[in-house]
Amino acid sequence: MVLALVGVLWLCGFVAGGLDSWDDPSRLRCGYDYMQYSLPSVLDDAAFVLSVIDHNGKPHYLHNSSACGTWVGQDSDGSIMVTASFDGCFVKEQEGEHIMTISLEEVLHDGKPQYHKKDLKCPLLPAMDAPSIDECAAIPRADRMPCANTSVSRELCEGVGCCYTQNDPGNPCYYGNKLTAQCTDDNNMVVVVSKDLTLPSLILDSVSLIGVDSTSCPSLSISKTNSFVGFRFPLACNVVNQALDGMIYESTLVATKVIQTWQGSSITRDSTVRITVRCTYGKTDVVPLEIEVLTLPPPSPVSTQGPLFLEMRIATDGAYSSYFAEEDYPIVRVLREPVFVEVRILNRNDPNLVLVLDNCWATNSANPTDDPQWPILFNGCPFPGDNYLTERLAVGAPSENLAFPSHYQRFMVSTFTFVDPNTQVALGGLVFFHCSASVCVPSATDSCIVNCPQRRRNVL
DSSP states (O other), X not given: OEEEETTEEEEEEEETXXXXXXXXXXXXXXXXXXXXXXXXXXXXXXXEEEEEEOTTSOEEEOOOBTTTTEEEXXXXXXXXXXXXXXXXXXXXXETTEEEEEEEXXXXXXXXXXXXXXXXXXXXXXXXXXXXXXXXXXXXXGGGOOBOXXXXXXXXXXXXXXEEEXXXXXXXXXXXXXXXXXXXXXXXXXXXXXEGGGSSSOOOGGGEEETTOOTTTOTTOEEEEOSXXXXXXXXXXXXXXXXXXXXXXXXXXXXXXXXXXXXXXXXXEOOOOOEEEEEXXXXXXXXXXXXXXXOOOOOOOOOOOBOTTOEEEEEESSTTOOOBOXXXXXXXXXXXXXXXXXXXXXXXXXXXXXXXXXXXXXXXXXXXXXXXXXXXXXXXXXXXXXXXXXXXXXXXXXXXXXXSOGGGEXXXXXXXXXXXXXXXXXXXXXXXXXXXXXXXXXXXXXXXXOOOOOOXXXXXX
16 A cells, blocks of 8 residues: 655555565666666555655655656555656766665664665666667678668668668668667567677677567577577567556567586676567557666786785786786776786795796685685696686796796686576675795706696687
8 A cells, every 4th residue: 555645655564575675686677768666565564765865865755756757656566666767856877877866764663764775777778779880881791680671761771770781782771789679560579689788798699588489489580690689579479568558568688697617616707688678559659668788797806915925916908018006906897808917926036936826716705715716727727617718828028028037927817707606696796816826946857837738718
Protein backbone atom coordinates (compact mmCIF):
# COMPACT_ATOMS: atom_id res chain seq x y z
CA MET A 1 0.00 0.00 0.00
CA VAL A 2 1.44 3.42 -0.99
CA LEU A 3 0.34 6.56 0.86
CA ALA A 4 1.21 10.05 -0.36
CA LEU A 5 1.43 12.39 2.61
CA VAL A 6 2.50 15.95 1.82
CA GLY A 7 4.77 14.74 -0.95
CA VAL A 8 6.33 12.05 1.24
CA LEU A 9 6.33 8.47 -0.05
CA TRP A 10 5.69 6.10 2.85
CA LEU A 11 6.02 2.41 2.11
CA CYS A 12 4.02 0.46 4.67
CA GLY A 13 6.06 -2.72 4.72
CA PHE A 14 9.57 -4.04 4.50
CA VAL A 15 11.71 -4.76 1.49
CA ALA A 16 11.36 -8.44 0.69
CA GLY A 17 14.71 -10.21 0.84
CA GLY A 18 16.27 -7.39 2.86
CA LEU A 19 17.83 -4.15 1.70
CA ASP A 20 20.74 -6.07 0.16
CA SER A 21 18.41 -6.89 -2.73
CA TRP A 22 18.18 -3.28 -3.82
CA ASP A 23 21.76 -3.60 -5.11
CA ASP A 24 20.57 -6.06 -7.76
CA PRO A 25 21.63 -4.39 -11.08
CA SER A 26 18.61 -5.86 -12.88
CA ARG A 27 16.37 -3.54 -10.86
CA LEU A 28 17.65 -0.55 -12.84
CA ARG A 29 16.53 0.03 -16.41
CA CYS A 30 18.21 2.60 -18.61
CA GLY A 31 16.32 4.18 -21.49
CA TYR A 32 17.39 6.79 -23.99
CA ASP A 33 15.86 9.64 -21.99
CA TYR A 34 15.03 8.16 -18.58
CA MET A 35 16.03 5.69 -15.88
CA GLN A 36 13.64 3.43 -13.97
CA TYR A 37 14.43 1.74 -10.67
CA SER A 38 12.38 -0.97 -9.00
CA LEU A 39 12.38 -1.45 -5.23
CA PRO A 40 11.45 -4.99 -4.13
CA SER A 41 7.88 -5.82 -3.14
CA VAL A 42 6.77 -4.77 0.36
CA LEU A 43 4.86 -6.47 3.15
CA ASP A 44 2.99 -5.05 6.15
CA ASP A 45 5.68 -4.78 8.79
CA ALA A 46 7.62 -1.50 8.75
CA ALA A 47 7.80 1.91 7.06
CA PHE A 48 10.19 3.77 4.77
CA VAL A 49 10.63 7.26 3.39
CA LEU A 50 12.14 7.53 -0.10
CA SER A 51 14.03 10.70 -1.05
CA VAL A 52 16.17 11.96 -3.92
CA ILE A 53 19.37 14.00 -3.45
CA ASP A 54 19.78 17.12 -5.59
CA HIS A 55 23.05 18.38 -7.10
CA ASN A 56 23.82 20.34 -3.92
CA GLY A 57 23.40 17.34 -1.65
CA LYS A 58 19.99 18.38 -0.35
CA PRO A 59 17.30 15.66 0.02
CA HIS A 60 13.81 15.99 -1.45
CA TYR A 61 10.92 13.62 -0.88
CA LEU A 62 10.26 11.67 -4.07
CA HIS A 63 6.85 12.30 -5.63
CA ASN A 64 5.26 12.68 -9.03
CA SER A 65 6.51 15.89 -10.61
CA SER A 66 6.30 16.60 -14.33
CA ALA A 67 8.35 19.76 -13.76
CA CYS A 68 11.26 17.76 -12.31
CA GLY A 69 10.70 14.62 -14.37
CA THR A 70 10.09 12.19 -11.50
CA TRP A 71 7.35 9.62 -11.15
CA VAL A 72 6.70 7.13 -8.33
CA GLY A 73 4.19 4.30 -8.42
CA GLN A 74 3.53 0.71 -7.45
CA ASP A 75 3.68 -2.19 -9.90
CA SER A 76 1.26 -5.09 -9.94
CA ASP A 77 3.72 -7.30 -8.02
CA GLY A 78 3.97 -4.77 -5.18
CA SER A 79 7.36 -3.33 -6.15
CA ILE A 80 7.86 0.43 -6.05
CA MET A 81 8.78 1.95 -9.43
CA VAL A 82 10.83 5.16 -9.51
CA THR A 83 11.24 6.84 -12.92
CA ALA A 84 13.36 9.92 -13.62
CA SER A 85 14.00 11.82 -16.85
CA PHE A 86 17.63 12.44 -17.74
CA ASP A 87 16.80 16.13 -18.32
CA GLY A 88 14.95 16.45 -14.99
CA CYS A 89 15.95 18.19 -11.76
CA PHE A 90 17.89 15.39 -10.09
CA VAL A 91 19.88 13.57 -12.81
CA LYS A 92 23.36 14.81 -13.67
CA GLU A 93 25.90 13.82 -16.29
CA GLN A 94 29.28 12.78 -14.95
CA GLU A 95 32.12 10.79 -16.56
CA GLY A 96 29.94 9.36 -19.32
CA GLU A 97 27.00 8.43 -17.08
CA HIS A 98 23.61 9.75 -16.02
CA ILE A 99 23.59 9.67 -12.20
CA MET A 100 20.79 10.13 -9.67
CA THR A 101 21.17 9.52 -5.92
CA ILE A 102 18.28 8.20 -3.87
CA SER A 103 18.00 7.82 -0.10
CA LEU A 104 15.89 5.32 1.81
CA GLU A 105 14.99 6.08 5.43
CA GLU A 106 14.05 2.85 7.17
CA VAL A 107 11.92 3.26 10.29
CA LEU A 108 12.86 0.36 12.57
CA HIS A 109 10.58 -1.39 15.04
CA ASP A 110 12.09 0.60 17.93
CA GLY A 111 11.25 3.83 16.12
CA LYS A 112 14.88 4.66 15.26
CA PRO A 113 15.59 5.62 11.64
CA GLN A 114 18.27 3.95 9.53
CA TYR A 115 19.46 5.57 6.30
CA HIS A 116 20.57 3.92 3.07
CA LYS A 117 21.88 5.75 0.01
CA LYS A 118 22.35 4.51 -3.55
CA ASP A 119 23.66 6.03 -6.79
CA LEU A 120 21.60 5.02 -9.83
CA LYS A 121 23.81 5.12 -12.92
CA CYS A 122 22.94 4.79 -16.61
CA PRO A 123 25.49 5.14 -19.44
CA LEU A 124 25.29 7.96 -21.95
CA LEU A 125 23.90 5.95 -24.82
CA PRO A 126 25.25 5.99 -28.37
CA ALA A 127 23.03 7.99 -30.70
CA MET A 128 20.92 6.06 -33.17
CA ASP A 129 21.69 8.54 -35.93
CA ALA A 130 23.60 7.32 -38.95
CA PRO A 131 27.35 6.95 -38.33
CA SER A 132 29.74 9.54 -39.69
CA ILE A 133 31.34 9.13 -43.09
CA ASP A 134 34.69 8.31 -41.48
CA GLU A 135 33.14 5.66 -39.20
CA CYS A 136 31.42 4.02 -42.16
CA ALA A 137 34.57 4.09 -44.31
CA ALA A 138 36.61 2.49 -41.50
CA ILE A 139 34.56 -0.72 -41.63
CA PRO A 140 36.26 -3.24 -43.95
CA ARG A 141 34.02 -4.25 -46.83
CA ALA A 142 34.21 -7.91 -45.79
CA ASP A 143 32.90 -7.01 -42.31
CA ARG A 144 29.92 -4.97 -43.51
CA MET A 145 26.57 -6.45 -42.46
CA PRO A 146 23.66 -5.53 -44.75
CA CYS A 147 21.08 -3.23 -43.17
CA ALA A 148 18.57 -3.09 -46.03
CA ASN A 149 18.06 -4.32 -49.59
CA THR A 150 20.21 -3.02 -52.42
CA SER A 151 17.48 -0.75 -53.81
CA VAL A 152 17.10 1.30 -50.63
CA SER A 153 17.64 5.06 -50.87
CA ARG A 154 20.29 6.94 -48.91
CA GLU A 155 17.57 8.77 -46.97
CA LEU A 156 15.84 5.59 -45.82
CA CYS A 157 19.12 3.83 -45.06
CA GLU A 158 20.50 6.62 -42.89
CA GLY A 159 17.05 7.12 -41.35
CA VAL A 160 17.34 3.74 -39.61
CA GLY A 161 20.86 4.51 -38.34
CA CYS A 162 22.94 2.74 -41.01
CA CYS A 163 25.81 3.58 -43.36
CA TYR A 164 25.22 4.25 -47.04
CA THR A 165 27.73 4.15 -49.88
CA GLN A 166 27.27 4.15 -53.62
CA ASN A 167 30.68 2.53 -54.13
CA ASP A 168 29.33 -0.92 -53.25
CA PRO A 169 26.22 -1.67 -55.33
CA GLY A 170 26.02 -5.17 -53.86
CA ASN A 171 25.76 -3.85 -50.28
CA PRO A 172 25.16 -0.08 -50.27
CA CYS A 173 23.39 0.02 -46.85
CA TYR A 174 25.16 -1.57 -43.87
CA TYR A 175 25.36 -1.29 -40.10
CA GLY A 176 27.99 1.01 -38.61
CA ASN A 177 26.87 2.08 -35.13
CA LYS A 178 28.20 0.23 -32.11
CA LEU A 179 24.59 -0.61 -31.27
CA THR A 180 21.59 -0.58 -33.59
CA ALA A 181 18.07 -1.62 -32.57
CA GLN A 182 15.10 -1.63 -34.93
CA CYS A 183 11.43 -2.47 -34.43
CA THR A 184 10.30 -3.12 -37.99
CA ASP A 185 6.91 -2.59 -39.58
CA ASP A 186 6.71 -6.32 -40.39
CA ASN A 187 6.61 -7.18 -36.65
CA ASN A 188 10.26 -8.13 -36.23
CA MET A 189 12.94 -6.96 -33.82
CA VAL A 190 16.49 -6.41 -35.07
CA VAL A 191 19.50 -5.88 -32.79
CA VAL A 192 23.03 -5.49 -34.19
CA VAL A 193 26.03 -5.15 -31.87
CA SER A 194 29.60 -4.18 -32.72
CA LYS A 195 32.51 -5.87 -30.98
CA ASP A 196 33.70 -2.35 -30.13
CA LEU A 197 30.65 -1.66 -27.97
CA THR A 198 32.79 -2.39 -24.89
CA LEU A 199 36.41 -2.17 -23.78
CA PRO A 200 37.88 -4.73 -23.98
CA SER A 201 36.07 -5.66 -27.17
CA LEU A 202 33.28 -8.20 -27.08
CA ILE A 203 33.85 -11.79 -28.13
CA LEU A 204 30.95 -11.94 -30.58
CA ASP A 205 30.53 -15.71 -30.26
CA SER A 206 29.58 -15.15 -26.61
CA VAL A 207 26.64 -12.81 -27.36
CA SER A 208 23.20 -14.46 -27.13
CA LEU A 209 19.54 -13.70 -26.49
CA ILE A 210 18.11 -14.71 -23.12
CA GLY A 211 15.37 -17.29 -23.62
CA VAL A 212 15.43 -17.02 -27.42
CA ASP A 213 17.06 -19.72 -29.55
CA SER A 214 16.32 -21.73 -32.68
CA THR A 215 14.17 -24.15 -30.65
CA SER A 216 11.94 -21.60 -28.94
CA CYS A 217 11.98 -19.25 -31.93
CA PRO A 218 12.43 -21.13 -35.24
CA SER A 219 12.39 -17.87 -37.21
CA LEU A 220 15.42 -16.51 -35.33
CA SER A 221 18.11 -15.36 -37.76
CA ILE A 222 21.68 -14.70 -36.60
CA SER A 223 24.26 -12.98 -38.82
CA LYS A 224 27.90 -12.39 -37.99
CA THR A 225 31.01 -10.81 -39.45
CA ASN A 226 34.38 -10.18 -37.84
CA SER A 227 33.04 -6.85 -36.50
CA PHE A 228 29.30 -7.32 -35.93
CA VAL A 229 26.72 -9.82 -34.75
CA GLY A 230 23.05 -9.33 -35.63
CA PHE A 231 19.80 -10.92 -34.41
CA ARG A 232 16.47 -10.74 -36.26
CA PHE A 233 13.37 -12.44 -34.85
CA PRO A 234 9.57 -12.01 -34.64
CA LEU A 235 8.11 -9.92 -31.84
CA ALA A 236 6.18 -13.00 -30.73
CA CYS A 237 9.50 -14.53 -29.56
CA ASN A 238 9.90 -11.75 -26.97
CA VAL A 239 8.56 -11.21 -23.49
CA VAL A 240 5.19 -9.49 -23.97
CA ASN A 241 3.71 -6.99 -21.50
CA GLN A 242 0.43 -5.08 -21.66
CA ALA A 243 0.72 -1.29 -21.53
CA LEU A 244 -1.88 1.46 -21.34
CA ASP A 245 -1.06 2.59 -24.85
CA GLY A 246 -0.48 -0.80 -26.48
CA MET A 247 1.81 -3.82 -26.23
CA ILE A 248 5.44 -3.85 -25.11
CA TYR A 249 7.80 -6.49 -26.52
CA GLU A 250 11.06 -6.92 -24.67
CA SER A 251 14.22 -8.95 -25.31
CA THR A 252 17.64 -9.00 -23.63
CA LEU A 253 21.09 -9.78 -25.01
CA VAL A 254 23.99 -10.84 -22.82
CA ALA A 255 27.64 -11.74 -23.36
CA THR A 256 29.08 -14.63 -21.39
CA LYS A 257 32.58 -14.63 -19.89
CA VAL A 258 35.40 -17.15 -20.17
CA ILE A 259 36.18 -18.08 -16.56
CA GLN A 260 39.63 -19.48 -15.76
CA THR A 261 39.92 -21.55 -12.56
CA TRP A 262 42.97 -22.78 -10.68
CA GLN A 263 42.98 -24.29 -7.18
CA GLY A 264 39.80 -22.52 -6.11
CA SER A 265 40.63 -19.12 -7.67
CA SER A 266 38.81 -17.77 -10.71
CA ILE A 267 39.51 -14.85 -13.07
CA THR A 268 38.20 -13.41 -16.32
CA ARG A 269 39.43 -10.94 -18.92
CA ASP A 270 36.13 -10.53 -20.74
CA SER A 271 33.61 -7.72 -20.70
CA THR A 272 30.05 -8.34 -19.64
CA VAL A 273 27.20 -6.66 -21.46
CA ARG A 274 23.45 -6.63 -21.00
CA ILE A 275 21.27 -4.97 -23.65
CA THR A 276 17.51 -4.79 -23.19
CA VAL A 277 15.43 -3.73 -26.19
CA ARG A 278 11.76 -2.84 -25.89
CA CYS A 279 9.36 -2.25 -28.76
CA THR A 280 6.06 -0.51 -28.03
CA TYR A 281 3.22 -0.88 -30.54
CA GLY A 282 -0.09 0.92 -30.10
CA LYS A 283 -1.07 4.56 -30.13
CA THR A 284 2.40 5.75 -31.07
CA ASP A 285 5.15 4.70 -33.43
CA VAL A 286 7.87 5.71 -30.94
CA VAL A 287 10.26 2.82 -30.31
CA PRO A 288 11.92 3.04 -26.90
CA LEU A 289 15.30 1.38 -26.59
CA GLU A 290 16.83 0.38 -23.28
CA ILE A 291 20.47 -0.54 -23.00
CA GLU A 292 22.86 -1.24 -20.15
CA VAL A 293 26.55 -1.86 -20.77
CA LEU A 294 28.71 -2.92 -17.83
CA THR A 295 32.44 -3.61 -17.89
CA LEU A 296 34.30 -5.34 -15.14
CA PRO A 297 36.56 -3.19 -12.97
CA PRO A 298 40.24 -3.49 -13.90
CA PRO A 299 42.88 -4.56 -11.37
CA SER A 300 45.56 -2.33 -9.97
CA PRO A 301 49.22 -3.27 -9.26
CA VAL A 302 51.28 -2.44 -6.21
CA SER A 303 55.01 -1.96 -5.50
CA THR A 304 56.71 -3.92 -2.74
CA GLN A 305 60.16 -4.68 -1.28
CA GLY A 306 61.68 -7.94 -0.10
CA PRO A 307 64.63 -8.93 2.08
CA LEU A 308 67.04 -8.57 -0.87
CA PHE A 309 65.71 -5.07 -1.55
CA LEU A 310 63.90 -5.99 -4.70
CA GLU A 311 61.50 -3.52 -6.27
CA MET A 312 58.46 -4.25 -8.40
CA ARG A 313 57.18 -1.43 -10.58
CA ILE A 314 54.88 -0.88 -13.54
CA ALA A 315 56.10 0.72 -16.77
CA THR A 316 53.90 3.16 -18.66
CA ASP A 317 54.64 1.41 -21.96
CA GLY A 318 56.22 -1.67 -23.49
CA ALA A 319 59.53 0.12 -24.06
CA TYR A 320 59.96 0.62 -20.29
CA SER A 321 60.87 4.23 -20.98
CA SER A 322 59.10 5.51 -17.86
CA TYR A 323 57.34 4.14 -14.79
CA PHE A 324 54.32 5.00 -12.68
CA ALA A 325 55.19 6.92 -9.52
CA GLU A 326 53.91 5.99 -6.08
CA GLU A 327 51.18 8.65 -6.21
CA ASP A 328 49.86 7.17 -9.50
CA TYR A 329 48.67 3.98 -7.80
CA PRO A 330 46.22 2.42 -8.09
CA ILE A 331 46.38 2.59 -11.87
CA VAL A 332 43.42 1.68 -14.06
CA ARG A 333 43.56 -0.76 -16.94
CA VAL A 334 40.88 -2.19 -19.23
CA LEU A 335 40.47 -5.97 -19.17
CA ARG A 336 42.96 -7.73 -21.46
CA GLU A 337 45.03 -4.53 -21.70
CA PRO A 338 48.77 -5.22 -21.19
CA VAL A 339 50.47 -4.40 -17.89
CA PHE A 340 54.26 -4.13 -18.13
CA VAL A 341 55.88 -5.29 -14.88
CA GLU A 342 59.51 -5.02 -13.86
CA VAL A 343 61.34 -6.50 -10.86
CA ARG A 344 64.86 -5.26 -10.12
CA ILE A 345 67.62 -5.50 -7.51
CA LEU A 346 68.28 -2.30 -5.59
CA ASN A 347 71.56 -0.99 -4.16
CA ARG A 348 73.82 -3.68 -5.62
CA ASN A 349 76.64 -3.14 -8.13
CA ASP A 350 77.99 -6.67 -8.55
CA PRO A 351 77.80 -7.45 -12.29
CA ASN A 352 77.86 -11.21 -11.56
CA LEU A 353 74.49 -11.21 -9.82
CA VAL A 354 71.49 -12.49 -11.79
CA LEU A 355 67.94 -11.85 -10.64
CA VAL A 356 65.75 -14.95 -10.99
CA LEU A 357 61.97 -14.79 -10.65
CA ASP A 358 60.62 -17.93 -9.03
CA ASN A 359 56.87 -17.38 -8.81
CA CYS A 360 54.61 -14.39 -9.39
CA TRP A 361 50.93 -14.31 -8.51
CA ALA A 362 47.98 -11.98 -7.93
CA THR A 363 45.60 -11.57 -5.02
CA ASN A 364 42.74 -9.20 -4.29
CA SER A 365 44.33 -8.04 -1.03
CA ALA A 366 47.72 -6.66 -0.04
CA ASN A 367 48.51 -9.88 1.85
CA PRO A 368 50.37 -12.21 -0.55
CA THR A 369 49.10 -15.32 1.28
CA ASP A 370 45.40 -14.44 1.11
CA ASP A 371 42.99 -16.26 -1.15
CA PRO A 372 41.94 -16.06 -3.90
CA GLN A 373 45.26 -16.26 -5.76
CA TRP A 374 46.03 -16.47 -9.47
CA PRO A 375 49.48 -17.58 -10.79
CA ILE A 376 51.26 -15.34 -13.27
CA LEU A 377 54.69 -16.99 -13.38
CA PHE A 378 55.11 -20.57 -12.13
CA ASN A 379 58.67 -21.79 -11.57
CA GLY A 380 59.87 -18.81 -13.54
CA CYS A 381 57.71 -19.53 -16.59
CA PRO A 382 54.29 -18.25 -17.73
CA PHE A 383 51.52 -20.13 -15.94
CA PRO A 384 50.27 -22.65 -18.56
CA GLY A 385 46.69 -22.77 -17.19
CA ASP A 386 45.91 -19.26 -18.41
CA ASN A 387 44.23 -18.56 -21.75
CA TYR A 388 46.21 -15.28 -22.02
CA LEU A 389 49.74 -16.40 -21.23
CA THR A 390 52.08 -14.01 -19.47
CA GLU A 391 55.01 -13.00 -21.68
CA ARG A 392 58.60 -12.82 -20.43
CA LEU A 393 60.36 -9.80 -21.95
CA ALA A 394 64.00 -9.30 -22.82
CA VAL A 395 66.11 -6.79 -20.88
CA GLY A 396 69.22 -4.90 -21.91
CA ALA A 397 68.63 -3.25 -25.28
CA PRO A 398 71.54 -0.90 -26.16
CA SER A 399 69.20 2.09 -26.07
CA GLU A 400 68.39 1.50 -22.40
CA ASN A 401 71.91 2.08 -21.04
CA LEU A 402 71.38 -0.21 -18.05
CA ALA A 403 74.52 -0.67 -15.97
CA PHE A 404 73.52 -4.17 -14.84
CA PRO A 405 70.87 -5.73 -17.13
CA SER A 406 71.06 -9.00 -15.19
CA HIS A 407 69.63 -7.18 -12.17
CA TYR A 408 66.26 -6.81 -13.99
CA GLN A 409 63.41 -9.14 -14.94
CA ARG A 410 60.39 -8.05 -16.96
CA PHE A 411 57.12 -9.56 -18.05
CA MET A 412 53.79 -8.54 -19.52
CA VAL A 413 50.49 -9.77 -18.09
CA SER A 414 47.04 -9.18 -19.61
CA THR A 415 44.72 -7.40 -17.20
CA PHE A 416 42.10 -9.54 -15.46
CA THR A 417 39.75 -9.36 -12.49
CA PHE A 418 38.85 -11.91 -9.86
CA VAL A 419 35.33 -13.34 -9.95
CA ASP A 420 33.33 -15.47 -7.55
CA PRO A 421 33.71 -19.10 -8.78
CA ASN A 422 30.04 -19.83 -8.01
CA THR A 423 28.15 -16.69 -9.08
CA GLN A 424 30.78 -15.47 -11.60
CA VAL A 425 30.25 -11.94 -10.25
CA ALA A 426 33.35 -9.75 -10.11
CA LEU A 427 34.88 -9.44 -6.64
CA GLY A 428 35.32 -5.93 -5.35
CA GLY A 429 38.53 -4.17 -4.40
CA LEU A 430 41.95 -3.96 -6.02
CA VAL A 431 44.22 -6.58 -7.57
CA PHE A 432 47.76 -6.87 -6.17
CA PHE A 433 50.81 -8.44 -7.84
CA HIS A 434 53.44 -10.36 -5.81
CA CYS A 435 56.69 -12.14 -6.77
CA SER A 436 59.16 -14.39 -5.00
CA ALA A 437 62.70 -14.09 -6.34
CA SER A 438 66.27 -15.09 -5.68
CA VAL A 439 69.72 -13.85 -6.65
CA CYS A 440 71.93 -16.29 -8.54
CA VAL A 441 75.64 -16.30 -9.39
CA PRO A 442 76.36 -18.21 -12.64
CA SER A 443 78.63 -21.21 -12.42
CA ALA A 444 79.71 -24.17 -14.54
CA THR A 445 76.68 -26.13 -13.34
CA ASP A 446 74.11 -23.32 -13.18
CA SER A 447 73.70 -20.68 -15.86
CA CYS A 448 70.95 -18.91 -13.84
CA ILE A 449 68.81 -18.90 -16.99
CA VAL A 450 65.25 -20.24 -16.84
CA ASN A 451 64.25 -22.00 -20.05
CA CYS A 452 60.51 -22.05 -20.69
CA PRO A 453 58.60 -24.07 -23.30
CA GLN A 454 57.28 -22.11 -26.26
CA ARG A 455 53.52 -21.65 -26.11
CA ARG A 456 50.96 -19.59 -27.92
CA ARG A 457 49.90 -16.60 -25.80
CA ASN A 458 46.17 -16.34 -26.50
CA VAL A 459 44.32 -19.62 -26.63
CA LEU A 460 40.54 -19.24 -26.40
